[in-house]
Amino acid sequence: MPDDTRDKLLDAAQDLVQRVGANAMSYQHLAQVVGIRKASIHYHFPTKADLLEAMVGRYHKRFMEHVSEVRSGGGTGGERLAAYLDLFASTLRESDGSKLCACGMLGAEVATLGTEMAAVLNRFYEANHRVIETLLREGAADGSVSVPGDVAVTARVVFGALEGGMLVARTADDPAGRFGQVAQELLTLLTLAPLHV
């Protein structure tokens, strides 16, 4: 049953974190969205830290499921890299330019969230670094990607550009369009010729 109260709370928490951040998200806001009283939330998640950690755990798992689909997709490494970049673009596109990656948002607030959350976020970042590194290596092997330097560090450049690109794009007139250009240019930098996906 995917839509019991617990899942609805996680849905609402994720949506609010992506839009306004964890510090600006309250049990009162969640209660209004889900349609229960705020005290009832403590039955499902005793503390706010519990709620945030459960939300990030689910987010990480779901994100990696999308990544698996991308990785099992056809085409060249460069084309699969483009599909991976589009996972980030779709977040902006489907929220009218108002949602960040949940883990990017929480990364900004990490100093207020405790060491356990910092470790969880770092795990998400490192998992993505490994995914990008693999895509770059596969692209280099099939000739669709060209990396002039250290592949592992380049993967971190790409991930940072995605997280930061979303953040910066959000204040522009057309965030999704802006970010789409940035993602395309990132591909141009990493491929011998521009890809069209």
Next chain:
Amino acid sequence: MPDDTRDKLLDAAQDLVQRVGANAMSYQHLAQVVGIRKASIHYHFPTKADLLEAMVGRYHKRFMEHVSEVRSGGGTGGERLAAYLDLFASTLRESDGSKLCACGMLGAEVATLGTEMAAVLNRFYEANHRVIETLLREGAADGSVSVPGDVAVTARVVFGALEGGMLVARTADDPAGRFGQVAQELLTLLTLAPLHV
């Protein structure tokens, strides 16, 4: 007189914003740092929005003064670009890996800060895009930089990679070291051969 109460308040506000964000920064925290009572802050900045806008205005002005020094520095365009990247690296370096760019942090929180702050942040981002674009063009002209695509969009890739790179690096063991590698790899991607600055 650079250190009257107003400036001390702006110093403390900037430090807290860079570390924990605007939503986690309170008048009480500022009062403790500066050594006055929290009610006294309202004499200098009637509302928190006033304080944040003054802080960002000063931050923007000071940052562009550093940029001017970089731009009037010698060397190739690529070397001046490296010096510009180091403005961001130095923030992490000099804070033991705990401070972000103030405008990057506020960008994450923009949904809670009102439309005026969104406009102010966008102005900072666009100003930096123009600086990077100019440095890339100068580097292309003297042969030290190679941009395989649109220079203006590439400038946005670079800026996003800096803001996001700082954010992601903060959860790592050695944030400044990690970010330094990312900045160096960014240069490698944009130059025909790695620069050593």
Next chain:
DNA sequence: GTCTATAGCGCGATAGAC
């Protein structure tokens, strides 16, 4: 599993003395 009620605190902001 959800409710009402409330504790206890921190917040931004204001009034008015000095």
Next chain:
DNA sequence: GTCTATCGCGCTATAGAC
């Protein structure tokens, strides 16, 4: 320009009824 005192609100969290 800074102080004390206070207002009113929102917050996380808990107790105990149903």
